[in-house]
Amino acid sequence: MPGPVTVFAAKKIITMDASVGEATHVAVRDGIILEVGDLDDCAAWGPCTLDERFADSILIPGLIESHAHLLDGLLWAKAHYVGPIDRPDPSGRLQKGLTDNDALIARLKEIEATMSDPTKPLVGWGVDPSLNDPIAPITRHELDQVSKTRPIFLLHASCHVGSVNSATLEMANYAAIRVPGVLRDASGAPTGELREMAAMLIAVKAVAADMIGGSTDAAQFYNFARVAQARGATTIVDGGGSTYFDPAFLASALAATEAEDFPARIVAHNNGITVPGVDDMIKFAKGLDGKGNDKLAFQGIKIILDGSNQGFTGRLRPPAYLGSGENGLWNRAPDELRTLVPALHKAGLQIVAHCNADQAAELFIEAVALAQAAHPRFDHRHFIVHGQMLDESLLRRMASLGIHATLFSNHLYYWGEFHRAHTFGAFRAAALNPAATALRLGVMVSAHSDTPVSPVDPLFTLWCAANRVTATGRVLGPQERVSAYDALRMMTFNAAYLLHRDHEIGSIRVGKRADFTILARDPLTVDPMTIRDIPVQATVVGGRVFPVG
């Protein structure tokens, strides 16, 4: 028997639907949209409950975070956020950024004072000396001011560096470790800065072992969804490293997401990252097909081609990195990719390819061309993740092969100045994440945060794509700015399209799921520079209201 009808009233409903653009009321039953129009239109479905709590607000399709990592949820569960960027935590409280070492030490002291067991390690995450003012390393000298006896481990935002205190160095026996990434002072003593996993590993094992190795902690799923929901997301992608093919992990994920009050939908990519063989990749992906629930689905298989641009491990076309002319690292061999991509394509999977720099994208495009020549497939919707250095030529080839992209627009703000000065130089920095060109050429693009790399905040990501402003206020590549409407479409319909879910979510249309984001102001009419400041008041997922705060 059909359930009761609820009609949500809004000051304005922005549908993002191609045929009907605006409305004031939307009728919902059993999680599905029945009607979109005015109150009378909705009343055609019979008796209803009129919900007017959003009557003075703007109702838009639920925002979609098209690339993020579950690790964000695990970090919130296992460690204290102590980074320089403001982030709301899973309880909805804003954790203010700590932008210098004094503030960091003061906060760590506060945390330390609340810990009763004196041997329990203090683990933190999100620190980033490059965003601090002044830029200063975080060494054992700073951390020893917090405690000389309790082990401290801080994972940097890049996830490639750790800072530890003397207690951790001693406990993990760093005197016996000979790794170049263990930075040392003039006397040969470790400074407490550990660069790359080889250097960090023994400290992680000693004090933060539960951060590695496929934790099944249920809190990670809730935290991951909740932090995104607090910034207006109704669907969030878990971008590929998780081990859902492991029955224990899957059981934990299903149990967590089945809860009525689970606050967002998760679309998880299958794991083509840590599963080594192509046969297993396909087997695991097919095995998970349809295994999800209303709030957990599996879509696409994620593979990684290169590293990170700001970490100097992206694969660039000539002239490669600014100044040095050096290049980054492949994650998989190009020759392997020329067989892997066609194999996944032939198996009917959607390929989600991490290509940070342009040579990685070029190779992926080449591999898809091989795949299409051998086994033509329509509407596969393979897409590139990050695609930061795509240009018109690559985008035209993508359009002709049916490849789309989610761009890392947040980079323009957080690392735009860094890219201009240290990685790419002026021209290539101005051309980063070319959303306007992509849309003009018919490539469906979305944009993402890659949390925990940058905070999940779809309105902020939208703002980045529309304004292309760096942290110091410079506009990078004004030609590639997109309109607020296009930016909103990137974060809704286009993202849904990439996830093969545009028939279900991504716009407000009769028959689709009732996933909405409620905003205090209209993102299409305010000054685009103020979009990121629009308060998110609530989200609605399948007709259920999830308040913010």
Place this chain on the structure above:
Amino acid sequence: MAEQIPVAVIGGYLGAGKTTLLNRLLSEAQGVKLAVLVNDFGSVNIDAALIAGRDGETISLVNGCVCCSIGDNLGLALHDLAERSDGPDRILIEASGVADPARIADYAGSHPRLALDSIVVVADPETVRMRARDKYVGDLVRLQLAGADLIVLSRTDIVDAETCRAVRLWIETEVPGARLALSPDLDHGRMFTSWTLASELPLDGTALRAALATLPTEIVRAKGIVRLLEAPDRRFVLQVAGGRWSLDAEDKDVDPLTKTRSVIVCIGLTGQLDPARLDCHFAGVARTVGPADLVELLRRGASPPREPHP
């Protein structure tokens, strides 16, 4: 140091011949418990007759060797091996075809029970020059070769002599001072020969440094713990890998009059390492001094300023 398990990294681009080499080392190991860490069991294709059993991520061989899958964390897999009670005598890591073997080698220092032995990079003589020009991987192939302590040319038994000669010339130009070996010459166990210098007396540091700076290129690796006349209250750790060497004082004091033997072991390719030549090369290092001279030297030899850490 005696407790440490030597770790070698086998690198080289896809198709260079890494797994063939590993397979051979595994199947021919005699009396040496090798542990081989590989990216993918599927590609190793171990002879079924050799397999004693499989337990999750580990395949045990009848000759006592094991082959382990790296899984998604090389460091953890390596530490797991280091901490086993029945640990291996040696560990070989198969670096992925696109890895920088020098970065993989960093992991050898990440556990107190492990020590880097050498970085071996395998190259296919028929394709290596083409790979080195490839727009996608050329820089990487050259980076791998440059970081090698030893470059092994694979398949030299089936590639024509002219190609082999040309490739050797090319590598010598591309990587000056490279140590080269041809795979058919490689026989496990007899692949390397060692030469040892042992002395009851402290060594002459100046002569030792001079000898290290001019080491014959057939030495792939050398290590040692020595005492020097210039600082008799310290032990020094000697490491040589490829063309690089270091001689670092240990932190702790030792009684100048305690007898500690100085030992240096040099490892080179069998057939290339010439013991007589090394005897000459290190001739001035172990000085022959009478007891009275020694006491005088020890008395004069107050601790010198410590060498800065590299």
